[in-house]
Amino acid sequence: MTTNPDNQQQSFFLNMGPQHPSTHGVLRVLLEMDGEYVRDAEPVIGYGHRMQEKLGESRTWKGFMPYSARLDYVGALPCSHGFIGLIERMTGIEAPPRAEYIRVITSELNRIASHLLWLGAFLLDLGAFTPIMYTFDDREQVLDILEDVTGSRLTYCYFRVGGVSRDIDEPFVEKTRAFIQRLRSRFKLYDDLVTGNIIFIKRVQDIVQFTPDMAMRYGVTGPILRSTGIRYDIRKNEPYSVYPEFDFEIPVGETGDCLEVYRVRLREMEQSLRIIEQALDRLPQGPVLAKTPRQLKLPQGDASFAVETARGELSYYLISDGGETPYRLKIRTPSFSNLSPLSELCRNVLLSDLVMVLGTLDLVIPEIDR
Amino acid sequence: MKQYFSLLFIGTKSLLVGLGVTFRALLSPAVTVHYPRQKIAITPNFRGHTLLVKDRSTGRHRCIACMMCERNCPSNCITVVGEKPEGATKKALTAYSLDFTRCSLCGICVECCPTQALDFSDEYELAAFSREAYHYNLLEQVEKTA
Amino acid sequence: MGTTILLPPELLRMVFTAVVVIALVFLNSLILGYVERKLAGRFQLRPGPMEVGPHGILQLMADAVKLLGKQFIIPQAANSPLFRLAPLLAFVPVGASFIVVPLSQKLQVRDLDVGLVFIVAVMALNMVATLIAGWASNNKYSLFGAMRSVAQSVAYEIPLLLSLVAVVLMTHTFNMQEIVLSQDNIWHVVQQPVAFLIYFIAGMAETHRAPFDLPEAESELTAGFHTEFSGIRFSFFFLAEYTNMFFVGSIAVVLFLGGWHGPQLPFMDYSAAVWFLLKVYSLLLVMIWVRWTFPRVRFDQLLNFCWKYLTPIALVNLLVTAVVVKL
Ligand code: SF4
Ligand code: SF4
Numbered sequence: 001m002t003t004n005p006d007n008q009q010q011s012f013f014l015n016m017g018p019q020h021p022s023t024h025g026v027l028r029v030l031l032e033m034d035g036e037y038v039r040d041a042e043p044v045i046g047y048g049h050r051m052q053e054k055l056g057e058s059r060t061w062k063g064f065m066p067y068s069a070r071l072d073y074v075g076a077l078p079c080s081h082g083f084i085g086l087i088e089r090m091t092g093i094e095a096p097p098r099a100e101y102i103r104v105i106t107s108e109l110n111r112i113a114s115h116l117l118w119l120g121a122f123l124l125d126l127g128a129f130t131p132i133m134y135t136f137d138d139r140e141q142v143l144d145i146l147e148d149v150t151g152s153r154l155t156y157c158y159f160r161v162g163g164v165s166r167d168i169d170e171p172f173v174e175k176t177r178a179f180i181q182r183l184r185s186r187f188k189l190y191d192d193l194v195t196g197n198i199i200f201i202k203r204v205q206d207i208v209q210f211t212p213d214m215a216m217r218y219g220v221t222g223p224i225l226r227s228t229g230i231r232y233d234i235r236k237n238e239p240y241s242v243y244p245e246f247d248f249e250i251p252v253g254e255t256g257d258c259l260e261v262y263r264v265r266l267r268e269m270e271q272s273l274r275i276i277e278q279a280l281d282r283l284p285q286g287p288v289l290a291k292t293p294r295q296l297k298l299p300q301g302d303a304s305f306a307v308e309t310a311r312g313e314l315s316y317y318l319i320s321d322g323g324e325t326p327y328r329l330k331i332r333t334p335s336f337s338n339l340s341p342l343s344e345l346c347r348n349v350l351l352s353d354l355v356m357v358l359g360t361l362d363l364v365i366p367e368i369d370r
Numbered sequence: 371m372k373q374y375f376s377l378l379f380i381g382t383k384s385l386l387v388g389l390g391v392t393f394r395a396l397l398s399p400a401v402t403v404h405y406p407r408q409k410i411a412i413t414p415n416f417r418g419h420t421l422l423v424k425d426r427s428t429g430r431h432r433c434i435a436c437m438m439c440e441r442n443c444p445s446n447c448i449t450v451v452g453e454k455p456e457g458a459t460k461k462a463l464t465a466y467s468l469d470f471t472r473c474s475l476c477g478i479c480v481e482c483c484p485t486q487a488l489d490f491s492d493e494y495e496l497a498a499f500s501r502e503a504y505h506y507n508l509l510e511q512v513e514k515t516a
Numbered sequence: 517m518g519t520t521i522l523l524p525p526e527l528l529r530m531v532f533t534a535v536v537v538i539a540l541v542f543l544n545s546l547i548l549g550y551v552e553r554k555l556a557g558r559f560q561l562r563p564g565p566m567e568v569g570p571h572g573i574l575q576l577m578a579d580a581v582k583l584l585g586k587q588f589i590i591p592q593a594a595n596s597p598l599f600r601l602a603p604l605l606a607f608v609p610v611g612a613s614f615i616v617v618p619l620s621q622k623l624q625v626r627d628l629d630v631g632l633v634f635i636v637a638v639m640a641l642n643m644v645a646t647l648i649a650g651w652a653s654n655n656k657y658s659l660f661g662a663m664r665s666v667a668q669s670v671a672y673e674i675p676l677l678l679s680l681v682a683v684v685l686m687t688h689t690f691n692m693q694e695i696v697l698s699q700d701n702i703w704h705v706v707q708q709p710v711a712f713l714i715y716f717i718a719g720m721a722e723t724h725r726a727p728f729d730l731p732e733a734e735s736e737l738t739a740g741f742h743t744e745f746s747g748i749r750f751s752f753f754f755l756a757e758y759t760n761m762f763f764v765g766s767i768a769v770v771l772f773l774g775g776w777h778g779p780q781l782p783f784m785d786y787s788a789a790v791w792f793l794l795k796v797y798s799l800l801l802v803m804i805w806v807r808w809t810f811p812r813v814r815f816d817q818l819l820n821f822c823w824k825y826l827t828p829i830a831l832v833n834l835l836v837t838a839v840v841v842k843l
Contacts, residue, residue, distance in 0.1 A: 022736065035663075036660065036663075062478060063442075065444070066445075127726055128809075128812070129560075130808050133562065150415075151490065152475060155475075157476040165477060165481070189391055192391045196387060197811065198385060199810050203814060203817075294482070350816065351660070352733070355736050389805060389809055392808060396805075398561065400562050402561070
């Protein structure tokens with residue numbers, strides 16, 4: 001027990017985590033509480049540290065491929081996309097257009113899967129047990145589609161330097177189109193069950209405020225940044241792959257509260273559907289894997305590559321001394337920066353609100369710890 | 371005052387709409403499968419642990435013990451042992467073991483094999499009581515398969 | 517009614533009824549537990565328990581056996597006597613309150629003249645049990661749960677009482693059997709729909725069930741006041757929750773839905789319990805339905821809702837009732 005000299009009120013410390021139902025992994029938040037009010041919230045990270053960057057330095061680029069998918073296991077494909085893009089940028093290998101299209105389609109499917117998981121888990125944090133089952137029902141469809149082409153359900157190792165490991169076929173296209181139809185019709189259900197629900201609105205609206213200023217100071221990216229009104233999305237601002245060929249919008253919000261973040265994420269799913277639809281329509285023919293030398297040496301120098309994952313900007317920075325393994329590999333993960341403003345955000349909110357904010361941040365803990 | 375009642379009204383309505391959604395779910399059939407009794411067909415592209423494939427024409431595996439897979443595996447989970455039998459010019463495979471506890475199912479070994487000797491199985495029921503149960507002897511496996 | 521000398525046949529009836537009631541209380545937890553899980557499954561597009569027995573009807577038995585087999589752990593820092601007492605205190609009073617609930621004309625252990633007052637008093641004990649459980653665990657999360665339950669009960673008990681008083685004003689009695697009899701022609705829910713709704717909402721808060729499951733609030737407080745309880749002690753809380761649900765439902769039926777009134781059956785004095793149970797379970801189904809649909813409210817929102825909406829509306833309702841009755 002410590003005493004706060006200002007108002008002679010007693011405050012005490014509460015450990016939320018590392019095992020707690022709503023930290024979604026081994027995150028610990030050290031809370032200074034005054035009754036149910038959170039006076040200060042300090043995230044303590046590192047419980048799931050796996051030395052991802054060091055592993056990258058001790059492995060060839062090929063060897064790091066499976067690891068890149070284990071950064072953010074909920075949306076693994078965009079993470080792999082980043083790493084593969086980095087190697088391609090360094091070595092000058094180019095993937096054939098069909099492969100780029102497939103990369104975009106699968107990445108966007110993965111983004112939808114990630115957002116659906118978030119939606120369910122977020123509502124679970126708010127105490128609604130049923131929506132997660134509905135979102136899982138939808139997410140299962142995505143996973144089935146992705147499993148068909150990549151061979152796994154969660155930690156895909158599908159992208160290769162110079163393309164993708166397996167071509168998509170006609171059934172894949174059909175199933176994906178069916179899924180687009182299905183998800184579009186399901187948005188109504190989510191609106192009825194969640195978006196309009198008075199309890200939900202009261203729980204998330206105007207509780208905490210993300211401001212553009214705060215977001216910039218902490219390097220917050222992704223839907224949270226966009227909810228404050230800043231139109232920043234790597235897919236538009238620093239386009240990679242074939243994203244410039246598609247017509248899609250970057251949803252932005254205005255108020256920057258948690259309800260706005262929620263709305264931005266839902267609208268992002270709709271935009272992802274649009275991208276997938278266009279990509280399927282224009283899918284070029286051709287090979288999906290360019291010829292690459294068996295033993296690939298990284299040229300001397302450095303390069304970086306950023307992608308927009310479901311959570312925000314993920315970027316790799318690699319320095320090479322010309323050997324087979326990188327000299328240094330730095331990974332910037334979005335969840336880490338998105339978690340950082342927690343202590344500033346959650347002053348004098350209730351414990352329930354803190355749980356809600358943690359849910360809004362959409363954290364993947366191993367991605368924070370790397 | 372007006373706001374007081376409109377909130378009450380809108381709130382109640384939204385709650386009833388929500389109840390409607392779950393009620394419709396109550397009447398629609400379950401989407402899950404009763405797993406151990408019912409199984410869904412698994413995609414042929416599924417990546418289970420790796421296997422040595424049996425060549426239809428020769429009835430044997432195609433591995434030439436070149437060690438490419440062992441060298442390329444990022445998780446160091448493959449051990450290939452090949453010996454030159456007396457009088458032969460080429461090495462022959464004498465043991466191929468896969469430590470599946472460390473395999474990340476990346477598929478690099480399958481792709482780099484010069485003779486396409488490897489493929490993925492469609493085994494997904496993997497529960498076992500000991501760690502050793504996941505140390506697969508692939509050579510023995512391929513010789514046992516019909 | 518009010519007889520001080522118990523005649524043997526009357527004694528026999530009481531013993532019989534008591535046995536029925538106790539059996540019912542335990543059976544109810546099994547049935548309700550199963551129904552809830554099955555329905556939760558159906559709401560979530562899955563079949564619910566399926567493995568133990570046909571369609572999983574024996575699932576709760578299996579769970580009970582599992583709970584019995586578990587070690588019960590008393591944390592070192594816990595207040596041991598209170599920690600042992602809390603589960604009993606959670607369950608026994610609610611169970612005991614069924615003494616005055618008229619399942620039918622004859623199936624009522626004791627027909628107290630102050631039946632309703634007795635019931636309301638017992639309801640308040642429920643909160644004490646939660647408080648003790650949370651306090652004795654010596655766990656911060658449990659303590660949060662306990663405090664929330666106190667704050668919550670202060671808020672919902674007032675509208676709950678006010679809605680009950682509206683009925684009392686109409687019937688001029690606290691006697692449960694007489695309240696039922698007064699609904700011979702018309703159920704009170706028709707005359708008092710507002711009071712019924714308020715009672716039902718407050719009742720849901722009383723049972724600590726979603727969307728008002730603040731003392732447990734899994735995603736916030738891990739398991740709230742019963743975080744530290746395991747094995748048989750935990751199962752007492754489980755029992756208490758379902759008994760409490762049944763209890764809240766029973767009172768709603770007695771006061772608003774005509775108690776055991778229903779179409780004529782043979783041996784109506786006893787068999788009318790069928791109608792009573794039917795009504796109670798339909799109410800409970802609605803409660804389950806609500807639980808598996810909505811997110812949880814925040815506790816200050818619950819307080820706001822109770823003070824700003826339920827209490828004033830209940831007061832106005834009471835006032836109108838009083839005026840109408842007087843006229
Ligand atoms: S799949 Fe990857 S990790 Fe597994 S054995 Fe092959 S190369 Fe090694
Ligand atoms: S790469 Fe293929 S041929 Fe070479 S050792 Fe491995 S399995 Fe055998």
